[in-house]
Amino acid sequence: MQTLRYRSIPLAVMASAMLFLAACGNSGGANNAGGEAANSNAPAANAGNSGASADPVTISFLHWRGEDNAAFEAIIGQFEEAHPGVQVEMQVLPSDQYQQTAQAKLRDGASGDVFASFPGAQFEAIAKGGLYSDLTGAAWLSNFAPALIEAGQKDGKQLAVPYQLVYNMPIYNVKLFEKYGLTPPKDWDGFLAAAEKLKQEGIVPIAFPGADIGPGQFMNTMVMNNAPDLDIFRKVEAGEAKVTEDWWIKTLTQIKELNDKGYFQQDALGTKDQGAGALFAQEKAAILATGSYQLAQNKKNNPALVQGLLAPITVPADQAVYEGIHTTTFLLGVNSASKHPEEAKAFIEFLSGKDVAGQYANATGQNVTVKDVVYASEELKAVAEWTNKKTRFQPRFTLTDTENQKAVVSSIQAVLGGTDPKKAAEDAQAIIDQQLGK
Amino acid sequence: MKAGKRIALFFVPGLTLYAALFLYPTITGFYYSLTNWDGISPSYDFVGLSNYRELTEHIIFRKALVNNVKFMLFVVLVQTGLSLLLALRLARNTKRNVALRALYFVPTVLSSVSVALIWTFVFDPTQGLANGFLSGIGLGSWTQNWLGDTGLAIFSVAAVQAWAHIGQMVILFVAGLQAIPKELIEAARLDGAGALQIFRRVTWPLLAPAAALVVSYTTIQSFKAFDLIFTMTGGGPVYSTEILSTFIYNTAFSSYTFGLASAGSVFFLALIAVITYVQFRVIRADRVAY
Missing domain, CATH: 3.40.190.10 (Periplasmic binding protein-like II)
Incomplete structure (x- = not known):
């Protein structure tokens, strides 16, 4: 018994050392502000149909829409079927805590390979912290209505793509x-x-x-x-x-x-x-x-x-310039500290398909920024009509x-x-x- | 190994925990209070004491400090006063008193977020129980906008804080009361002292250690009442319920100014230390002798 105890000490020390080194390995990403460069050698093939021979890859999807879990789980199932070897693990934080805690989780790259963010102050802070991968030039960006993804642009770069379209009006x-x-x-x-x-x-x-x-x-x-x-x-x-x-x-x-x-x-x-x-x-x-x-x-x-x-029109009718307010939110981005950026981008590309976006919209009752989506409910159709009216981006979010x-x-x-x-x-x-x- | 060294080993776990969970964060907090770190960026600059200077001129920090003092005074007075009154009534170990002590203790074991959510519904001006009850008993003119009135909101939350912790303080006071030798009370009574005199001259002085504990614990607790405020009002309306802990939280995690938030935390630490020291000196908890 005594011998067993003594033998177990080096084993415990080794296990602790391995855990410590593993932890150091993970946290190494935290200091890698330009993590994207380090990850640039990730095989692009992994993003697609890499087949069963490649090591399975799990990407984390961090967001705040707990009410959309069922819709996302169905979509994730379809994505995993279309991309063998890639699994998506969803992590949902309550929306009131998201603004505060998401950044800490994103910094070491262990969570949120794909993550959602709010426009305005949070987008600016994450962009300043260098946590967005640059999505500029991705072919699938053309799936979105160009005017509706401007909230994810900074300094001429497309850092994130807003997925939801909301009209902030009574x-x-x-x-x-x-x-x-x-x-x-x-x-x-x-x-x-x-x-x-x-x-x-x-x-x-x-x-x-x-x-x-x-x-x-x-x-x-x-x-x-x-x-x-x-x-x-x-x-x-x-x-x-x-x-x-x-x-x-x-x-x-x-x-x-x-x-x-x-x-x-x-x-x-x-x-x-x-x-x-x-x-x-x-x-x-x-x-x-x-x-x-x-x-x-x-x-x-x-x-x-x-x-x-x-929308209340606060001026005489002939002086009214705008008919309403829109916000494009739920900005999807790829974490610059992600170890699987290509797979993460593939997931956003999958979400940007008009059928998948339509499936999400109809399941959750949210309008989306993706073009040519067919809405099923009366409410979504009524809201979609507002895309033809003169609305402006939510002024409150221009306060950064x-x-x-x-x-x-x-x-x-x-x-x-x-x-x-x-x-x-x-x-x-x-x-x-x-x-x-x- | 000598006995002394063996005994010293028993200090290690406690000291390690204290160092890891208190000393290290405190020193790190002080370090970041001298920087302009935003909480996200990998780099930051040293800015000396400018965060502390900014704090002294910060409009919301000043409001938070004033609100915190109001909140603390209300909670300390109401919580200490009511719990002392209840403890005096419930000090004897009868079945009824034990049951009542347990009943009053129940809110303490509830999660403070649950307490906050329950009371948010109670305080709803149109559909809440508080105004509904007042209207129901013919006191419709007493109904209030409990959490929406900028002058009242901080006291409404403070009342909830007191409600949630009175039972806990009753237990501390009862323990203090039961530790007072009965002979002293009997001797005072034989000397012709009335109930009030016995309380003033015998009970209260001997209750000082328990009172000091209750007052200092309540003070610290009321300064830290983050969860109630966060859930019930979020610091509003118009900063009327913003207190130091919500200010620090918002500054760090909403405004992304960790340096300033750290300076606020250091100030907070110093303030609580000073207040607790002063309270112990004033109540003279260390001078009790039988």
Whole structure:
């Protein structure tokens, strides 16, 4: 027994040493900012039908869409069938943690050979950290609508491809509007009149999740025509424009007007996403101030709902430049520290096929950036119609500094809490100035 | 091996864990507080004390500090006061008291995220239990926008923090009360002291070690109340519930300024150390003698 114990000591030491060396081997990638170069010798053949003779390769797919698991599992099954020897392991983090934890997982290349990211601040941070492989020139990029993958470009390079197409504009209950003889208003006076009519009929005009996502979503449609300049928030971050100028004060004043006139539900600032969603699904509210990503969930909660998208036009009809807001998100990228970049690219290529993208869209209720996809549900078809309308990229995401984004969104919460729009804008500008002074 | 050396070996596991899980992160945190590391890039520059200078002028950091003090004072006063009152009622080991102590302890074993989610629903202004209950008993004018009012939100979360931990503090106070020799209370009573006098002159001074423990533990706990705030309000509305721990988290993981976040953490560490030291000095926990 004693002998066995002593013999086991060197074995344990050897095992520990091997584990340690293996760990060092993995972490070596962490310091390899230009990991792509090191991996450039990976056999391209592995990406395709390498056959059973090649060593099996497992790539990790890191994202936050837990609700899409079933759809992705089916697609992964098809991919593995088409690419023998390549397996995809899905790793899903909750969306609220994703922004914070994904980068740490990506750095050593052990997770997220293919990974999703949010546009704006997270995309910029990951690009700055050199964690995206360059996808420029890949033939399969032509499967996407060119204008819809711009959010994944930086310095002339295509670092990631947005996969989902979302319209960040309020959803309205079509039947309720018809019942009260209303149509989507074309100007601000029309919007106020429609809201007043709904209020008089005992319906909450706008369910507003002011405690979480509401202000960040609603600000986009509210500001799109007040400041038609696509670069307005970029200019704010560069110190060339200020949120204390008329365009933002007007936006805040109009949001305050909606609140003061009782067009939001009572205590909107304390209502979370689920609470506002419930008001809309129960048809107690006619408009839900979120975005198209909520359509499928609303339909699930109340299958009788007929929904459409509606953007408040904050100016006279003849001055309106934009009809709505779109965001291309779920940016798929290949980790520059990946040991299997070719297989990872092959997986994104597979996802970009119009049939696979259609399968994903119809299974999840999300529109996609891939061209010529056939949508099955009424909601997806209704949203797809917006591709022909004049929309602009979500202005909030053009604020690439999170502190600035938070300051701007907080100014909306402040006016809902009773602060004067001018004072709220000044407070936000003070934080932006502080960030500028860094 | 000499006995002394053999005994010293018993310190190794504890010291190793302490060094790995406390000393190393603390020193590393201080090191990064002197850099401009963004948490992602492989390289960074040394910036000296500029992160600390930036912190002193940082608008949100100042708000977080003020909010944290409000939160801490509310939690310390309410949690300590109520748990002391309950402990005085439940100190005797009767079946009923033991059952009640166990009942009050239940929220402590719940995950704080679960507690936060439950109370978020309770505080919902239109569909929540709190306003529903008040309206139901004819106190509709008392209904509040619990988490949406910038002046009230921090206290609503603080009340939840106190609710969740009062049971734990009751146990500490009961242990302290039961350690007080009965003869002292009886002697005071024979000398003609009333209930209040006995509490002021006998019970409270002898309860000082337990009180110091409760107050310092509650203080540290209220400074670290990250999960409740994160789940219930996310620091909003308008930064009204932003506290130091959420500020550090957001600065590191949302704004990608690890250097500044590390400086905030070092400040946080120093602040808690100072407050705990002052509390022990004020309560004079070390001067108890029978």
